[in-house]
Amino acid sequence: MLATWLYVSTSTLGQNADDEIASIWSIARVRNPELGLTGVLLFSGLHFAQFLEGSDAELKRMKTSICRDKRHTGLLTLQTHPTEQRRYARWALAYAGRATAIDRVLSDALRGHDGRELLDYMDRFVADIC
Ligand SMILES: Cc1cc2nc3c(=O)[nH]c(=O)nc-3n(C[C@H](O)[C@H](O)[C@H](O)COP(=O)(O)O)c2cc1C
Numbered sequence: 279m280l281a282t283w284l285y286v287s288t289s290t291l292g293q294n295a296d297d298e299i300a301s302i303w304s305i306a307r308v309r310n311p312e313l314g315l316t317g318v319l320l321f322s323g324l325h326f327a328q329f330l331e332g333s334d335a336e337l338k339r340m341k342t343s344i345c346r347d348k349r350h351t352g353l354l355t356l357q358t359h360p361t362e363q364r365r366y367a368r369w370a371l372a373y374a375g376r377a378t379a380i381d382r383v384l385s386d387a388l389r390g391h392d393g394r395e396l397l398d399y400m401d402r403f404v405a406d407i408c
Pocket residue numbers: 302305306307309310319326328330340342343344345347349350371
């Protein structure tokens with residue numbers, strides 16, 4: 279059984295956001311495979327949304343790192359459902375750059391505490407970058 283984690287958060291990044299995210303992404307592309315984690319990161323300029331999946335212990339370690347990261351705040355967990363099968367098995371961390379147009383989806387998830395539309399969006403986003 280695999281653990282999963284879907285959250286949204288508010289960015290604290292300023293003008294250097296794209297550089298910071300490039301740095302997060304380059305760390306994730308090494309560290310996520312080492313920990314057996316796969317997932318997706320979305321960034322709208324104002325908010326982050328991330329889905330991660332892997333073993334319970336390794337996901338907990340990553341949660342600890344991400345939760346104390348000062349590059350975002352107000353982190354809201356939307357889902358932590360256990361699963362048999364990976365959703366994003368091909369991706370250490372799928373990310374396709376800042377996407378301002380999706381801020382409505384991220385803001386709605388933050389307000390409505392509901393991750394369903396967000397996961398559908400992530401599925402479509404990953405299908406597009408395949
Ligand atoms: C929104 C966001 C998502 C992140 N996602 C990952 C990730 O998937 N993998 C990763 O290794 N680090 C990720 N990081 C960076 C970690 O928070 C942390 O800085 C990094 O893993 C180094 O861990 P450490 O501070 O415990 O040494 C993310 C940071 C932010 C702000």
